[in-house]
Amino acid sequence: MISxxxxxxxxxxGIGAVEAIREVDPVGGITVISEEPFPQYSRPxxxxxxxxxxxxxxxxxxxxxxxxxxxxxxxxxxxxxxxDLDDRFVELDGGExxxxxxxxxxxxxxxxxxxxxxxxxxxxxxxxxxxDVEGIAAKIKEAKKAVVIGGGRIGVSAAEALMKRGVxxxxxQRSRILxxxxxxxxxxxxxxxxxxxxxxxxxxxxxQEMVGRPDDEGSVGGIVLDNGEKIPCDLVILAIGIxxxxxxxxxxxxxxxxxxxxxxxMRTDIPDVYxxxxxxxTYDFIxxxxxxxxx
Numbered sequence: 001m002i003s004x005x006x007x008x009x010x011x012x013x014g015i016g017a018v019e020a021i022r023e024v025d026p027v028g029g030i031t032v033i034s035e036e037p038f039p040q041y042s043r044p045x046x047x048x049x050x051x052x053x054x055x056x057x058x059x060x061x062x063x064x065x066x067x068x069x070x071x072x073x074x075x076x077x078x079x080x081x082x083x084d085l086d087d088r089f090v091e092l093d094g095g096e097x098x099x100x101x102x103x104x105x106x107x108x109x110x111x112x113x114x115x116x117x118x119x120x121x122x123x124x125x126x127x128x129x130x131x132d133v134e135g136i137a138a139k140i141k142e143a144k145k146a147v148v149i150g151g152g153r154i155g156v157s158a159a160e161a162l163m164k165r166g167v168x169x170x171x172x173q174r175s176r177i178l179x180x181x182x183x184x185x186x187x188x189x190x191x192x193x194x195x196x197x198x199x200x201x202x203x204x205x206x207x208q209e210m211v212g213r214p215d216d217e218g219s220v221g222g223i224v225l226d227n228g229e230k231i232p233c234d235l236v237i238l239a240i241g242i243x244x245x246x247x248x249x250x251x252x253x254x255x256x257x258x259x260x261x262x263x264x265x266m267r268t269d270i271p272d273v274y275x276x277x278x279x280x281x282t283y284d285f286i287x288x289x290x291x292x293x294x295x
Contacts, residue, residue, distance in 0.1 A: 002099040003031040003073065006090055008080045008248070009106030010034030011043060013277035015062060017104050018070050030072045031098055033090065037077040038130050040066055046133045047157035051164040056130075080107070083248050085270060102272045105249065105260060109242035109278035118210030123220040124236045127158045136237070140165050143234035147223050149207050151177035155239030156190070159199050162237075170200040170231055172207060172223075210236060244279045257281050261290060 005021055007014045010032050018030060040062040048054035067074040075092065082091035089099045111126035113119060123143075125136050144167065148159045151173030159171045171177070171194070176187040191201055206226045213221030222232040244259035255261040255269045259281035266274045266282075276282075281290050 002029070004028035004101045005030045005104070006098055006100035006102070007032045007104045007106060008090065009104075009108055009277065009279075010036065010040065010074070010076065011106070011108060011277070012061075013106030013108075014104070015040055015066070017106065017276070018066075018072055022070050027071075030070070031075065031100075032067070032072055033075045033078055033080050033092065033098070035077065035079050036129065036131070041130060043128065044157075046127070046130060047161040049130070050133045050137060050158075051161040053164070080248055083252055085252050085254075085273070103274065104266075105268075105273070105275040105279055106277045107245040107248060107279045109244050111238060112241040112243050113238060114240060116207065116209055118212065118220065119238075121210055121212060121220040122216075122218055123234060124210060124238065127154055127237050127239055128242070136162075136235070139235050140167060143167055145233045146170070146235040146237065147172060147207075147231060147233045148237045148239055149223075150239030150241070151175075151179070151201070151203070152239060152241070153178065153181060154242075155237070156194070158237045158239055159194065160197075162235075163197060163199055167235070168198070168200075170202060170233070172202045172205055172225070174204065174206055176203060177201065242278060244281075246279060257290070 005028060007017050014032055021030060041059045042061045045054060045059040049059050079093045080090045081093050089097045091097050111128050123139055126132050146162050146167045146169050148155050148169060148171045151171055155171060156177060159169045162169045176184060177191050178187050195201055207223045208226050209224045210220050211222050211224060213219050220236050222230050224230050246256050246260055249256060249260060253270060260268060260275040260279055262268055262275050262280050262282055264283045266276045268275055283290055
């Protein structure tokens, strides 16, 4: 199968690219490869979905006929496993090869999962996708206490959603919350608001390990801080950070630093190969340099 345009990733970056392409090229073949089987939805709104404030239809940012209306061959639930820049094709799990003239890598990022004792226990989740939320929502039915590790945007959103579902939440952050997003004064204001709403916020600490329940060692029953304090919980959400998913270009000539390096037009150093979104290291007009700017 040959497509003029191949897009790896079916979230915001991929959707925006489809629409932009169709504005200038109404007939060129487009193939989108997306690991997620779900229709197009807004990842930032998964907190509203978890809290119950939004239905799935509300968090979808395009309708169910988006691919069809834009004449896109959508390969959902499929993973790109190899990129060949010489012969210009992407290989999928299962061996199928999709050839391209122009390629956009919008594969996003994956959650950072620390090498920590107990991190693989039942009841430990990340918070980046609809699949994560569905697992958390099932666990909430029996969970009374939760620990959120990480006080960035993802961690704060997860804590708020859990609180609205009636779960008692402890949020743990090494430094101040939202450190990469707001200044210190604003951080204190947000922290006070969350405390008043019932979230227990512990700053200046790190989690050393996760321990099991007395009756079930395979399920999380609490966390242990770096000062030895143990906090009981039925649920843990890891929101420590994200890592750009650059593995597809690892064995190619595409330049990678923290993410795939692109210019102001989202071009990599390889002709007709582009990258955008959380996988890309983009130009920051404030600093005048390229840097990784997770969304």
